Amino acid sequence: DSGVTQTPKHLITATGQRVTLRCSPRSGDLSVYWYQQSLDQGLQFLIHYYNGEERAKGNILERFSAQQFPDLHSELNLSSLELGDSALYFCASSVGGRRVSTDTQYFGPGTRLTVL
Amino acid sequence: AQKITQTQPGMFVQEKEAVTLDCTYDTSDPSYGLFWYKQPSSGEMIFLIYQGSYDQQNATEGRYSLNFQKARKSANLVISASQLGDSAMYFCAMRDLIGGNEKLTFGTGTRLTIIP
Numbered sequence: 001d002s003g004v005t006q007t008p009k010h011l012i013t014a015t016g017q018r019v020t021l022r023c024s025p026r027s028g029d030l031s032v033y034w035y036q037q038s039l040d041q042g043l044q045f046l047i048h049y050y051n052g053e054e055r056a057k058g059n060i061l062e063r064f065s066a067q068q069f070p071d072l073h074s075e076l077n078l079s080s081l082e083l084g085d086s087a088l089y090f091c092a093s094s095v096g097g098r099r100v101s102t103d104t105q106y107f108g109p110g111t112r113l114t115v116l
Numbered sequence: 117a118q119k120i121t122q123t124q125p126g127m128f129v130q131e132k133e134a135v136t137l138d139c140t141y142d143t144s145d146p147s148y149g150l151f152w153y154k155q156p157s158s159g160e161m162i163f164l165i166y167q168g169s170y171d172q173q174n175a176t177e178g179r180y181s182l183n184f185q186k187a188r189k190s191a192n193l194v195i196s197a198s199q200l201g202d203s204a205m206y207f208c209a210m211r212d213l214i215g216g217n218e219k220l221t222f223g224t225g226t227r228l229t230i231i232p
Contacts, residue, residue: 002163033219043207045219056217088159096218102149102168103211105220107161 003027004093004108012114018079021111023091025072031055031096032074033105034066038087049074050096081115088112118143120208122223129198130231136183137193137226139208148212150191151220152182155205164206167191195228203230 003026013019025032034046036059045058049068060066063081068074078085089112092105119142129135141150152164167175167182175182183192195202205227209220 002160031218035220042224043209043220043222045217045221048218056219058217058219090161092161092220094218102166103218104149104151104163104166105211106163107153109160112159 002106002108004091004106006089006091006108006111008111009109010112010114012116013081014116015081015083017081017115018077019081019113021076021078021089021091021113023074023076023093023108025074025091025093026106029093029095029106030072031094031103031105032068032072033092033094034060034074034076035090035092035107036087037090037110038084041087043090046076078113083115086113086115118210118212118214118221120210120221120223122208122226124226125224126227126229128229128231131200132197134194134196135198135202135228137195137206137208137228139191139193139223141189141191141208141210143210143212143214145212145214148210150182150184151209151211152180152191152193153207153209154202155207155225157204161207165193198230200230200232203228 005024030051046060048056091108094103148169150167154162181194208223
């Protein structure tokens with residue numbers, strides 16, 4: 001158990017709908033990262049928050065948005081869903097703060113999103 | 117641009133044998149970290165081992181060790197005395213600070229199957 005929690009574990013929805021994925025980081029971690037894992041794209045970085053502020057964006061679609069709340073949990077919002085958005089969405093957390101390469105990211109169990 | 121290459125899509129290894137999973141990387145940042153993660157069929161991403169670019173010795177964590185050859189830009193994972201529970205996908209990842217982005221860049225993974 002990494003200490004990172006994600007809910008829900010599975011989500012099945014229809015095209016055009018909107019969903020929210022939730023993540024709680026490990027105790028003491030200030031950084032939260034979101035990644036998408038799909039068969040054709042592999043593991044792709046979406047977005048990074050540190051202590052409530054957006055720090056970096058990756059290949060995140062405009063239909064997707066995220067935020068980190070004062071209690072440090074984070075939510076990833078996916079709207080106008082398409083079939084191609086079906087994937088495993090991971091949240092990871094790390095201590096953050098110091099920009100060093102040693103900051104290990106610990107992953108949550110993921111949310112498997114299926115868009116029908 | 118940062119790049120991670122894993123050239124072995126799949127490997128079959130006899131139980132109790134040692135196995136080496138290959139990983140090469142490319143970055144222009146002198147400070148970087150290399151990580152290995154395990155993804156069992158259940159889907160979670162489990163952190164295994166970390167190697168820093170300035171570390172003088174190869175990292176070890178129990179049955180896992182990292183064969184770090186900086187000049188060749190390789191960071192191979194060695195699993196000693198393999199067990200059936202080692203069957204999983206293994207991902208090599210790199211974190212550098214180019215552009216200030218603290219994301220992990222992942223390889224395409226190697227699917228390891230341990231044969232009884």
